[in-house]
Amino acid sequence: MKNKSTIRDVAKLAGVSSATVSYVLNGVKKVSDDTKQRVLKSVEELNYYPDFTAISLSKSKSNLIGVMVPLITDSPASMFKKNQYYHEFLSGVEMIARNNNFDTMISGVGDPEECSNWVKKRNLDGLIFVGLFPENLYLEMSKLDIPIVLIDSYEEHANRYLNVQIDDELGGYAATRHLIELGHEKIVFVATSLASSPVDRKRYDGYKRAITEFHLPLDDRLTIETNDIAFDYGYKAGESIVRSSVHCTAVVAVSDNLAIGIIKALQDNGKRIPEDYSIVGFDDIAISQYITPSLTTVRQDVFDKGKTATELLMKSINDTDAPSPSGTTAVELPIKLIIRDSTKAL
Amino acid sequence: MKNKSTIRDVAKLAGVSSATVSYVLNGVKKVSDDTKQRVLKSVEELNYYPDFTAISLSKSKSNLIGVMVPLITDSPASMFKKNQYYHEFLSGVEMIARNNNFDTMISGVGDPEECSNWVKKRNLDGLIFVGLFPENLYLEMSKLDIPIVLIDSYEEHANRYLNVQIDDELGGYAATRHLIELGHEKIVFVATSLASSPVDRKRYDGYKRAITEFHLPLDDRLTIETNDIAFDYGYKAGESIVRSSVHCTAVVAVSDNLAIGIIKALQDNGKRIPEDYSIVGFDDIAISQYITPSLTTVRQDVFDKGKTATELLMKSINDTDAPSPSGTTAVELPIKLIIRDSTKAL
């Protein structure tokens, strides 16, 4: 029971050569109906299924995709531990990959070469990049000639690959406008890093557009950067809001994670949400409607993002007859402002 | 740049046979210091690194481990989406695996045969089972002769494998006792399923022990089963607590996820936590200290659980000289009652 049967076992039982079995199984060459039936019967009888490792070696096709996540702090693991976003995304990837008979492997990106080696060592058929990476990584990866899907990328190189994203600027705008329409004028914007995260910057652009559109003053002191998305960084941001000399009445955060930390800090300091402060998050992760007050947020379906990205990747992998050097597709997924209890008219 | 160099390239450059290169790289046979240096130099020069696929085929060793999660509803994906627990666990696995030059693949378990085929197709070197599975799966897996680590398993077969768990009974006891000592007498126990989850049952045993020890009456009506760990199932449990004819003042839930849903439902129905109800959760997931009120809970380090399990697995995989048919090791990780703001003296 421990030993699986090989293609030769099947061939022998069916009285044909292993080549013929391969032909039948891959439908790659015409095989007479008679032999085909015989082969199929033997396959059935021996409970045969092909070995991915062997296929991988001979076809250079592993039925394996890799998901690259940024190596922000010490390890990809600690990254996951902190950020719900990646999990929901990966769930989507997993699901579609599995439907296509693919398996998924995750990797934190060290240097470009290491990453490139990983792809070659494992014979990966495709790659998904989620998050932000150094320029030279994209360069190195482009030499790999496997399909690549970028998520949330505003990089120069982005348009050379497949792309899945949302309208971050619009998200930032919608969140801010919602607060302004509720009468708020002093609105803090909490980002991880404006300098190094294009996504944050886009959302900030949206924030600025709303502020300007309603003729409110832009105040640099109303911007906070946390450098990390973990809850406790949000908490610190919340504390600094309380202590700040510039008084504000509302907050836009670039992620629900951050928003949750902020709310907690505010509450711990005796402030009431939404009476004293209105808060808007971003993402709508699963927990967001179960905290108190439930979180007003810009919803994006991260799970769906993972699914869409993987579908794109699968399609691209299966397009063996790819004519031009990949067709630069960009998919923009919808976002939606979800109004809950953390925001309130002034 | 696209083509990687093979062992033969290295061999040629070093003026030896590919066998010798293999010897050097695996340290499997004595090679003279002179040739060894030459080989190493060529490896360096050609930027050579071995191809996992080829190794896998010839050695039947893939440097790949699989993590099996239960297929509760439709897909493993939806499972992940709902339960933070798995994520934290997987993060731990990922981390240790990576440190050992292993990659990790996840799979929801369909039927045992499918699972067994997966292992063989991919040549997996080891397996981690996290959660509860049908008996016959363990049976099928035992035929595979690769190391297996079970998590949280109280199965019959459990003691034939490596094992990582916590003292669930004690956890249930500690949570309940804490509430009793605060003066609570009517304490609801919320589980997913007492019938089908041994973990829940153990925690319930602890609950009962505490109740009995303090001479309180055991009331069946104070037990709620949700059949799922998603937030909304907790929410429903919370609603049923409010509507129940038996009035209670405290709740023990088998997971923080559930507890969070319960709290939300209670609050939505105008109840105050902890004034009207004291709540204790289980796990201490990352979010638990950031909700309001912060959650009193029985902490287990799930991330560490993943790490420990994987370390065990790695050790077992590397023990090629395994003497007896695997050494039935069981590791019990500590738990700790973390008292926060969701519980209060009556």
Place this chain on the structure above:
DNA sequence: TGATGAAATGAAATCGCTTTCAATTATAGG
């Protein structure tokens, strides 16, 4: 009926590595 081209099949090479076993070289002992 024999020639001809198409259809069906198989032998063997290949993918990149490991490993057995034999051959070669070095070292030591007499």
Place this chain on the structure above:
DNA sequence: CCTATAATTGAAAGCGATTTCATTTCATCA
């Protein structure tokens, strides 16, 4: 200096598929 023994190395056979190319078989048609 010669042989016995140990230490190094390499040739070649796998591992389990795919795939090229040649061969056989079959229809078809003149």
